[in-house]
Amino acid sequence: MNAADxxxxxxxxxxxxxxxxxxIEKAILAGEIPAGKRVxxxxxxxxxxxxxxxxxxxxxxxxxxxxxxxIPNRGVFIRQPELEEAIEIYDVxxxxxxxxxxxxxxxxxxxxxxxLRDYLEQxxxxxxxxxxDSYYPLNLAFHEFIIDSCGNATLAAQYRGLVKKLHLFxxxxxxxxxxxxxxxxxxxxxxxxxxxxxPERAQRAHAEHVARAKARLIAACRKxxxxxxxxxx
Amino acid sequence: MNAADxxxxxxxxxxxxxxxxxxIEKAILAGEIPAGKRVxxxxxxxxxxxxxxxxxxxxxxxxxxxxxxxIPNRGVFIRQPELEEAIEIYDVxxxxxxxxxxxxxxxxxxxxxxxLRDYLEQxxxxxxxxxxDSYYPLNLAFHEFIIDSCGNATLAAQYRGLVKKLHLFxxxxxxxxxxxxxxxxxxxxxxxxxxxxxPERAQRAHAEHVARAKARLIAACRKxxxxxxxxxx
DNA sequence: CCGTATTTGTCCGTATGTATG
DNA sequence: ACATACATACGGACAAATACG
Numbered sequence: 001m002n003a004a005d006x007x008x009x010x011x012x013x014x015x016x017x018x019x020x021x022x023x024i025e026k027a028i029l030a031g032e033i034p035a036g037k038r039v040x041x042x043x044x045x046x047x048x049x050x051x052x053x054x055x056x057x058x059x060x061x062x063x064x065x066x067x068x069x070x071i072p073n074r075g076v077f078i079r080q081p082e083l084e085e086a087i088e089i090y091d092v093x094x095x096x097x098x099x100x101x102x103x104x105x106x107x108x109x110x111x112x113x114x115x116l117r118d119y120l121e122q123x124x125x126x127x128x129x130x131x132x133d134s135y136y137p138l139n140l141a142f143h144e145f146i147i148d149s150c151g152n153a154t155l156a157a158q159y160r161g162l163v164k165k166l167h168l169f170x171x172x173x174x175x176x177x178x179x180x181x182x183x184x185x186x187x188x189x190x191x192x193x194x195x196x197x198x199p200e201r202a203q204r205a206h207a208e209h210v211a212r213a214k215a216r217l218i219a220a221c222r223k224x225x226x227x228x229x230x231x232x233x
Numbered sequence: 234m235n236a237a238d239x240x241x242x243x244x245x246x247x248x249x250x251x252x253x254x255x256x257i258e259k260a261i262l263a264g265e266i267p268a269g270k271r272v273x274x275x276x277x278x279x280x281x282x283x284x285x286x287x288x289x290x291x292x293x294x295x296x297x298x299x300x301x302x303x304i305p306n307r308g309v310f311i312r313q314p315e316l317e318e319a320i321e322i323y324d325v326x327x328x329x330x331x332x333x334x335x336x337x338x339x340x341x342x343x344x345x346x347x348x349l350r351d352y353l354e355q356x357x358x359x360x361x362x363x364x365x366d367s368y369y370p371l372n373l374a375f376h377e378f379i380i381d382s383c384g385n386a387t388l389a390a391q392y393r394g395l396v397k398k399l400h401l402f403x404x405x406x407x408x409x410x411x412x413x414x415x416x417x418x419x420x421x422x423x424x425x426x427x428x429x430x431x432p433e434r435a436q437r438a439h440a441e442h443v444a445r446a447k448a449r450l451i452a453a454c455r456k457x458x459x460x461x462x463x464x465x466x
Numbered sequence: 467c468c469g470t471a472t473t474t475g476t477c478c479g480t481a482t483g484t485a486t487g
Numbered sequence: 488a489c490a491t492a493c494a495t496a497c498g499g500a501c502a503a504a505t506a507c508g
Binding site: 468469472473474478480482485 | 489490491492493494495496497498499500501502503504505506507508
Binding site for chain 1: 472
């Protein structure tokens, strides 16, 4: 069973271009294509068993998502954000996530709050037993749930786009959480603020949670740069 | 001189798909294609004197910008946000513009501040002489300048995308400014806060400026709905 | 600096699916 | 409900530009 068969199976539901868009996006985010390098249209077409038309359309769509860059007569290149852009993205994420927290405090139903608490307990359990493998997806789902529950689909879409772009940042791996306990205490403050129906406090808690991740990233990069090339500047 | 010649003239610089993307976007935002209706690929292709390939690629890109919606085997439709989505967009715009104001207060050079004051004076002059025709583009340029000067290109790109989507909202015309004097007093507070290097105050001023536009839009829509179809709900 | 090979950009033909009488 | 007309979806081929030797 190869990739081409997979695509043919899923077809009938979506247009071929749509399937390719998701598949190529997956391949890019999985790092199958070396970041910064050019992607070959013919290679992708043969890999998925289609012609180049749908591939080109999919790549055009991915350009809109900011995952690739199209240079005329040169080809498409996987975008690779520099530290500066990563900081920019974190900044925007901060305000968006903060606003999501505010909205949540204003409009979350009791069911939503209960589920937030549930996530929190599961994450705390995983943290206690140092079970990082189960903590990471929980953490992801927790943030996804917040964004989806804030009641602003536009905000959610923008936020998701930013997260995808951040995945292309090479030094992303440096900031895989800042300690499970630290992260969890921040999560608890977020949920408490929402449960207390305090929009301002919730906004601050959510924003600072992302801002701290940004700070950790910057610190890690500076440290790595300092160790790698100890040139004063 | 028809559209096809125009395109051929611009060519050589950009790829044909890229040109078509901008041209079609312009046509959509200009309202040449009835909102909500389906766009015909063949028509667009013949109109611009190209084949359907580049047209499809351009439409795919526009889908990513959220201007059109592609339904497989059905065609592409001009997206037409409902009031609910317009409110969502305004909400996100509010936090983004507020953050831009904060960044501006933190990092604007004296040159930037001087230019902000310059815009302000020109707009106040236009307001005094009730010269709406020159006020509107000034107002637009003022906001563009703010977004471009805040030093966060990611934020600027997202903001622009939101503004474009709002152009597709049918009731957009209802909210063409809330009085020149009112708008200008808000502008003055924005610039003063930035000049005072007060990030928090600048954030509040910028955010409230957009939030008031949102409030005016909602009020205008409710009023129009009430007049058109006076059904209690 | 030039020629060749590869890749991108574009066009056209055909099949499949949808809307309409 | 069926047949016809039309639009979209995809594949393949040609031309142009770029990259490499």
